[in-house]
Amino acid sequence: MAGNISGFVFRVTTWGESHGAALGAVIDGCPAGLDLTEDDIQQALDRRKPSHSTASTSRGEKDQVEIVSGVFEGKTTGTPISLFIRNADVQSSRYNDLKDVFRPGHGDYAYFKKYGIRDWRGGGRASGRETVARVAAGAVAQKLIAAAGIDVIAYTKSIGGIEGHTSGLLPAPDLKAKVRQNPLYCPDHRAAAAMEEKISTVRKEGDTLGGVVEILVRGCPAGLGEPVFDKMDADLAAALMSIGTVKAVEIGDGCAVAAKKGSQVNDPMDGQGFTKNSAGGILAGITTGQDIIVRVYCKPIPSIALPQQTMGMDGQSHPIEIQGRHDICVIPRIVPVCEAMVCLTLADHWLRQKANAR
Amino acid sequence: MAGNISGFVFRVTTWGESHGAALGAVIDGCPAGLDLTEDDIQQALDRRKPSHSTASTSRGEKDQVEIVSGVFEGKTTGTPISLFIRNADVQSSRYNDLKDVFRPGHGDYAYFKKYGIRDWRGGGRASGRETVARVAAGAVAQKLIAAAGIDVIAYTKSIGGIEGHTSGLLPAPDLKAKVRQNPLYCPDHRAAAAMEEKISTVRKEGDTLGGVVEILVRGCPAGLGEPVFDKMDADLAAALMSIGTVKAVEIGDGCAVAAKKGSQVNDPMDGQGFTKNSAGGILAGITTGQDIIVRVYCKPIPSIALPQQTMGMDGQSHPIEIQGRHDICVIPRIVPVCEAMVCLTLADHWLRQKANAR
């Protein structure tokens, strides 16, 4: 109820702070008999690490995962899978200046109002580092649903207003390859170059950039998702909106449907199935077997180098200038997190549907 | 887990089909001692009823609520509050023609794939009528949080591309009055007139319209919402995306932040608090005490009078023409549902926060 547990059947608890001893996740509900190694998870964590792209911080995040339970002789046993990641390269002293003020755009003020106490070292639990645990757990979910033929691919759709062509019609493996070849995880490599350029400029300005991530799910069977409150789109929206930076989520044609007519939005069918996919693969909250398409809109990272005005713990106005090693654009770090959150949601609903079937 | 239960502390179970005997909700977790009458709930249900606006169906939905448990001598007792609404004016025979085909844009196909069986009378559980139970339960939530000084107001922001001025700066009671004076629940009465006109035109075309609903929360204390998975914005997104017609949800500046810089999006503070509200009242998933602002983008009602192509239960292509009494524009019916879902989410988090406090 305190919000660090997600899912019904594939249930994930994450824990850990930015500058604490370690971070981790416990998966309770992964079926027995799945092949699983640390390397499966490490690959996903490595994709989340700061890359050599211009977008990222110079922090040396190691993020070495250890599977400390739930796997025996290379297979899951059905008991909880505990994933453990020691924090390394933690320089809390850099945050000493921020101890007594609330950083604009961050959770500092809200956390203090909530708990009356706050771990000010790098944002504590509210830091983006928390997503390490999501990515680790998501990698296990991805292995599970991949075995069921479900492919989840997230990529950069736009950064700072520069939009890439999403190559939506490529076969899944080709799209995935194109995404991973690019440090910004943008399958449109020409657009990616323009994005890199914009990032360089904005870095010099001491500012930061947001963007849009698109997530494409292929091979998802029809019938996943539950009526009324736990609709597939509702659960995807929650899963993605729970990522710190996300301020909007849309499914299929999303926002655009509000200005259209029913005859434009309805997806007709024939004997072969649907003849278009405005719905983004979900009707009445339940998957239709078509591609699921989701987009999330991310705000720029709030840690900018420019001077800002804020409130201190003393209730007074204070100027603030944030030092430290921060990303300029969150998008390439968020892409693997979006992928993880969608995998977790699908894994959970895939198992839920198995319980449903009489 | 089958998706008809919502909330942790203020936990609501809804049940009922479009053409079944009745619909209802059970609230488990409403604190004892709250004044509650059937009239409190009936008023909310009446706002959800088809109005005399051009937007709505001519069905005679009575929606008379009965409180059958949990209230004694006008006060809640702390035990489950069961709300019971008999279905009236049910003409299932109108749906006989639709028994063997999947209506485009509806849940018919997805439900059949999920359950292998389907109540074809008016969409069954997937019908918009299901929201009666949400509105009933939401009215109880609204009473609870109103006592804590929290005001929730939903209104029509746009219909068919015609946007109203949202009067965001009016005091809550004035805004609420303006909203309720208008059959489309649009506080900008001039825009509303244009919307009515557009609805009339589209009705003649046999088509339908979507739109945007905005929800404004005033008086919400800072500190509600939980870190990581159960963030306030995540739970609001799920609650609203779970409404059948919603395809996108945005918080505060929403989609627009993706193309902005950090210096534009961050909300500075001074000794008095925040000096602007791009965040929409939520930072790191936790309320800041500012106004919460959420917008949802709704697709047009899929039941259009125009001829369409679809698949039948026989797996063949079939033409389909939908008769029946249907709304042209869902928005005025959805406004009270959005209000209800936000009230349910806030009531739950308000009680959760009480458990948190040591």
Place this chain on the structure above:
Amino acid sequence: MAGNISGFVFRVTTWGESHGAALGAVIDGCPAGLDLTEDDIQQALDRRKPSHSTASTSRGEKDQVEIVSGVFEGKTTGTPISLFIRNADVQSSRYNDLKDVFRPGHGDYAYFKKYGIRDWRGGGRASGRETVARVAAGAVAQKLIAAAGIDVIAYTKSIGGIEGHTSGLLPAPDLKAKVRQNPLYCPDHRAAAAMEEKISTVRKEGDTLGGVVEILVRGCPAGLGEPVFDKMDADLAAALMSIGTVKAVEIGDGCAVAAKKGSQVNDPMDGQGFTKNSAGGILAGITTGQDIIVRVYCKPIPSIALPQQTMGMDGQSHPIEIQGRHDICVIPRIVPVCEAMVCLTLADHWLRQKANAR
């Protein structure tokens, strides 16, 4: 979280007070396609009704169930099944004298301390009448697991110290027949006669009697139950201890194992399976495929006709004499409730295990 919801997959919410308008249950998570009629449920409710045995009250409880959702053309649809039972023959005025005092052995004092308010009419939510909803929901669970070959039979093991021979070795249908032939639900009809006699004597004394109910499960597959917290025996214990009158629960050899040696308690196996069943069909919290055997120890009904001493709402000592139509011995009323609770627990775990399997 307010305690009126039970189960994970086969999730049941019950509601209603002794002297309210109605009682009911909502089942969220019953698979689609199960044959279900009101008669299936009515039969179970009829078994719970006051019988013509000497043990029971003369209240005319009708308990006519209506299925108001979730069933279409005689089959479950996968959506919530709402069961509705109007209260009849409610004579609240009989309780007027008890408005200002806490009845000994009842929940009156504890409820008042918890909620600060209390529905004093017949115990409100704390009344044994609440179990009507459990029995109704349990009948649906029983249909579901019966289709999987699982038989659940509860019966009277002892009343007021008079113990029956439990006929543990009879085939399930024969045992069930013997149980249902007897108004005290005791398969040992000779012991039942002695019990009836004791009940008559105690009735004249103005006193009441407790007893022991045994529940036998046959045909349960191995592998149900979850490690650590949600063990099958833990969930059965909670389900049965949640019945108002139950003060102890034991599995298999139960209390007796505490004074035995390991060599006496261990159940050896051979190539055919287990060669005895001290464990009562559960090892490490997971079913073994053997008969599950559970016994519950029930206290006498606290509403005795003898004069007692108690506390009033005024915090003063008061004499109390309870009038009204009360059972002398709860056991025959509790037998169907125990059966229902075990069916609910098994149905839930049976569906959970389906989700587990990869």
Place this chain on the structure above:
Amino acid sequence: MAGNISGFVFRVTTWGESHGAALGAVIDGCPAGLDLTEDDIQQALDRRKPSHSTASTSRGEKDQVEIVSGVFEGKTTGTPISLFIRNADVQSSRYNDLKDVFRPGHGDYAYFKKYGIRDWRGGGRASGRETVARVAAGAVAQKLIAAAGIDVIAYTKSIGGIEGHTSGLLPAPDLKAKVRQNPLYCPDHRAAAAMEEKISTVRKEGDTLGGVVEILVRGCPAGLGEPVFDKMDADLAAALMSIGTVKAVEIGDGCAVAAKKGSQVNDPMDGQGFTKNSAGGILAGITTGQDIIVRVYCKPIPSIALPQQTMGMDGQSHPIEIQGRHDICVIPRIVPVCEAMVCLTLADHWLRQKANAR
């Protein structure tokens, strides 16, 4: 849903196997601002360790706990508290002989039937070592409720049929001292000596012993526990029955009430409160403010040195002789586990009640 998560508000996830890399618990929902050190937890873990009493194994379990998140500058922050305990002195090779057979009285067969795969090293997740994580989490719960004035004391009531006098009337600190002075955790030191002697005899026979643990709760406020399914006694029963060795749970007068009359079992009240405590501090599932008294009946450890007959993975009958370092009597190891489970249950309900209050 896979059973390794417990509690609603004070929610604990445990993980780890007997011979895996580590064991641990994650507490999600501990309020912020509680003083907490590793030493608080270590003391509880040390009480669970094999003592120098005759009852225990010679395994060198170190059980050094590390708090790896959720505590900052000596206080809880409201975020998840992750407790991490490396396994040491693991000699899995001792179990090689048991790889292909199911040990009688253990979960081997049931686990294999459930998962189709099994970690045969020392019982894996079904091992009693799993309780290390419960005790660690329980120590945090105990700190939380102690601050609210609630005292939980578990002790040995009987071993192998030798019953101790439970000193129920001693003040809490004196009773706790007497319990902890004795290696068998029996406050009746004379009875404890007889128990030690019996354990010595049974060790020589190659057999094992069970016993009874009593748990006494003092200072618990009235009003904890929820109606119907989540009654305090139901949740205590589940919590305690979930301990591997427990086969029966009773509250207050427990089993004995079944043979008594209502006039004997009812606890009268006067202006000062209850005048006796047959109920064991719980009426209608809700605490009354009196002492809570619970007893659990534990079976002897199934790992006996005597020859037994069992089934192999090949479905054939096999003789089995269990080597290895095993406890003779589980009771002193189980006492701290019972204490932990009761603390976890009370902490959860104490926080639940805070959410309830309007």
